[in-house]
Amino acid sequence: MSLKNQSDSYGSVAKWLHWLIALLxxxxxxxxxxxxxxxxxxxPENWITLQxxxxxxxxIGVLVILRIIWRLASPPPKLEPGPPLQxxxxxxxxxxxxxxxxxxxxxxxxxxxxxxxxxxxFEIPKFESTRIFTSLVQDRLGISFEQFEKPVDFIHKEVLGEWLVWILILGHVMAALYHHYIRRDRTLIRMTLTRKL
Ligand code: HEM
Ligand code: HEM
Incomplete structure (x- = not known):
């Protein structure tokens, strides 16, 4: 299996990043x-699970940046044949x-x-303690952390965490299973880590 993506299959870097991020x-x-x-x-359990x-x-945030850079350097394979809408x-x-x-x-x-x-x-400082927050949000927009936190938390928890992420992943997994069991093409196989394609 090559490191880079080929025109008809994913390489090992894209595959490992995909499954590692899925697991995370x-x-x-x-x-x-x-x-x-x-x-x-x-x-202590409450604190440990939060941390x-x-x-x-x-x-995930760091790996996604690497994944996007890698995708730009090594474009993904063409989709398996199918209708334009698909x-x-x-x-x-x-x-x-x-x-x-x-x-x-x-x-x-x-x-x-x-x-x-x-x-x-090691500790990663919270956003509120960073210079980006002080100069951009607090000084330029004149917003306190309490005011800033509310909508950001709402998007993280209520919009993304509780809904959108689930819906997208569910649709994504269903599509992969549809390709594998109904269309019987190589979509799922070419993303698996074990097959040499
Ligand atoms: C892709 C990565 C992430 C996913 C999928 C995710 C998902 C979630 C979900 C599902 C919740 C619970 C929503 C609810 O209350 O029902 C949550 C809460 C939370 N997330 Fe994330 N999150 C991610 C990354 C992060 C990061 C990077 C941070 C901060 C460094 C963070 C901080 C929090 C905090 C503080 C809460 C509230 C915890 C609580 O009230 O118990 N999350 N997140
Ligand atoms: C059991 C869970 C999963 C299965 C079976 C699965 C399956 C697949 C398959 C078969 C592909 C290749 C699609 C193609 O070649 O057209 C793919 C690509 C992709 N998957 Fe998943 N996946 C899963 C979980 C996830 C999760 C949790 C995420 C992100 C949150 C994700 C994000 C992606 C993305 C962004 C691509 C496109 C990769 C690219 O071309 O750059 N997947 N997945």
Whole structure:
């Protein structure tokens, strides 16, 4: 399997980034809902699950930037043959997935009023403590962190985390299964890590 994408298959870098990010998405949901459903406020478990959510989210943010750079350097394979409307839906779905992969970690980071203790190894300062926040949001827009946090949190939790991300991923997985079991083309196979294509 080559590192770069070929005209008819994904290379190993794109595949690993795809599945690693997919796994981290699952991790970000498991951690945040474990916190909300199974831990009491002000307990160590409550703090640990929050910090794991933040660490996983930041990791997704960094990997997505690398993934986009890699995609620009190594364009993806052509879609498997199909009607134009299906190709349009696939391109639109992938674009939307990239958009939410950028905006979800970004809004998470910008709306969080606590530092990220990254995997309990080192601290990443919260957005409120950065010069970007002070000069751009506070000084230029005249908005306090409390005012800024509300809409950003709403987008992160209510719009993206609870709805849009689910809908997009569900549609994406259904499309992959449709290709594999109904159209019986190579769409899913060429994204799997084990097959040599
Ligand atoms: C792709 C990455 C991410 C995903 C999919 C994600 C998803 C979610 C979801 C589903 C929730 C719960 C929404 C609810 O209350 O029902 C949430 C809450 C939250 N997220 Fe994220 N998030 C991501 C990245 C981040 C990042 C990078 C940060 C900050 C560095 C962050 C900070 C938070 C905080 C502080 C909460 C509230 C936690 C709570 O109230 O228990 N998230 N996120
Ligand atoms: C079990 C879960 C998943 C399955 C079965 C799956 C399957 C696939 C397949 C088969 C492709 C190749 C499509 C093609 O060649 O036209 C693909 C591409 C893609 N997937 Fe997934 N995926 C999953 C989870 C995710 C998740 C969680 C995300 C992001 C949140 C995601 C984002 C993407 C993106 C952006 C592409 C386009 C890659 C590119 O061409 O640059 N996938 N996925």
């Amino acid at each position: 998405f699952l991790g970000s949901y498991i951690t945040v809902y474990s916190r909300q459903w199974f831990t009491e406020e002000e307990t 794991l959510h933040l660490s996983i989210g930041v990791t 190709h349009f839906a696939a391109h639109a779905g992938h674009l939307l997935l990239y958009i939410v992969m950028v905006i979800t970690p970004l809004t998470g980071y910008m709306g969080t009023g606590t530092n990220t203790d990254y995997l309990f190894l």
